[in-house]
Amino acid sequence: MFCYQCEQTAHGTGCVDRGTCGKTAEVAALQDVLLRRAMGLSVCALALARAGHPLVALDAFVENALFTTVTNVNFDADSLESLIGEANRLLAESRDAVGRAGLRNALFGPALAEGSTDRQALLVEAAEIGIDARRQNAGVDVVGLQELLTYGIKGMAAYAHHARILGRHSAQVNSFIHEALEALAKPVVAMDQLLALNLRCGEASLAVLALLDEANTGAMGNPEPTSVLMGHKPGKAILVSGHDLRDLASLLEQTAGRGINVYTHGEMLPAHGYPELKKHSHLVGHFGGAWQDQQRDFAAFPGAILMTTNCLMPPREAYSGRLFTSGVVASPDILHAPDHKFDAVIAAALAAPGFQEASPDRRHTVGFGHHAVTSVAGDVVAAVKSGALKHFLLIGGCDAATAGRSYYSDLAAAAPKDWAVLTLGCGKFRVIDRVEGNIGGLPRLLDMGQCNDAYSAIKVAGALAEAFGVGLNELPLSLVLSWYEQKAVTVLLALLHLGVRNIRIGPKLPAFVTPAILKVLVDNFNVMAIGTVEGDLAAMGAAA
Incomplete structure (x- = not known):
């Protein structure tokens, strides 16, 4: 191996x-x-x-x-x-x-x-x-x-x-x-x-x-800014993790009227912004954090759990019999729900105790995809021209449990108050609750969706470049990405195809990128590893 x-x-x-x-x-x-x-x-x-x-x-x-x-x-x-x-x-x-x-x-x-x-x-x-x-x-x-x-x-x-x-x-x-x-x-x-x-x-x-x-x-419709309960309500429950919107839609249809509340986990959080999903009143909130927290989150969840795509971790005994996979996901220790049919998942949810009481009413807003942001592009441009909005900082990508990832939380917290912070992927859990306030009528923190939604960030950057009559690399925009698995590589290659320069990657560079390969990336695109929060913010243009 x-x-x-x-x-x-x-x-x-x-x-x-x-x-x-x-x-x-x-x-x-x-x-x-x-x-x-x-x-x-x-x-x-x-x-x-x-x-x-x-x-x-x-x-x-x-x-x-x-x-x-x-x-x-x-x-x-x-x-x-x-x-x-x-x-x-x-x-x-x-x-x-x-x-x-x-x-x-x-x-x-x-x-x-x-x-x-x-x-x-x-x-x-x-x-x-x-x-x-x-x-x-x-x-x-x-x-x-x-x-x-x-x-x-x-x-x-x-x-x-x-x-x-x-x-x-x-x-x-x-x-x-x-x-x-x-x-x-x-x-x-x-x-x-x-x-x-x-x-x-x-x-x-x-x-x-x-x-x-x-x-x-x-x-599913264009995502809309939507406030999501980051907690739970009393009642029987199913937790959906992974990325697959089709599986979530099918599950919501099959649980309608069954007295079961459905929650998202990990990268499924942005699903709450889609009109065709949020119309289901029993899609009630989001439970837990990023994918690497699942063994703790799944053990604490008192219902059935559906893992729809990648991000599965070896299961624990604490939720054995309550965890199911779908699609291409497979583990010898987990029951598989085939062809978007979730009868076994529903039965497990009804057999489990569910939540007995409500959690505190903590909220997070999702749904700032390219349609939502570009629809108010005039206000954003006006905020930049007035000096109210000085810079855009994209902090996103794949999260994981490795050392060094507190950098992303610290970066978000230290970003100047006149900077807007865009986030996507499960890296968002490093910045949620770290960015407060509004600029130009929009929240400073704009959650653009899953890693699957990286196209939204690209579309927004393109629209802003067009509005200002400049190239992508001339925008007041800095990209700081965290990577874990192969979809992050796909997004990086898409950005390099567009000629985007000065991308920071962490918490460390990939092992398959040899010094010779890194030299090509640096010479052509100035790709770099993350440094210190203070040093990187200064290099991006933050005032001392």
């Missing part, structure tokens, strides 16, 4: 025995094999597409295969083995289609693998294709760029999955995912080609973020 795809990787270098996330070496190996099968399917898909015979049936499977290998999604070796078996079947069918089209010579590498279903054979295969083996053959810099691209498309696949289940998909997005996987399937790709692919991944990442925004707002 060798895995360094998340920020918490052991010793800042790589997990080698067991993932910090909790995945076993066996699970990690099977994920590597599944990724390799996805490469083979993409080689077949592109061979047919280039000959005018697109095989779009592979798109959804490849998306899901990639999403399955994102951190904190799938811990279940049996389900991974089943997915590999399905990939083997699709590969055989795809090779046949390629052969019938007279294109067999276009296939190579993983597209030609017959594919075993024997667990031990799969583990042997994994050792031959893993990061360690590739670094010995190609070197750390080439493999680092390969992994940067891999994590970019893993995040893209997660966003594309969310859009697809809401009825939206993109030929551009799927085509690039296949192209990237085809390049990764080759034994050697030159550094300059990999750099170019990573920058193109940024372009495709922007496209998938726009796609997901269209899917979410098309199905």
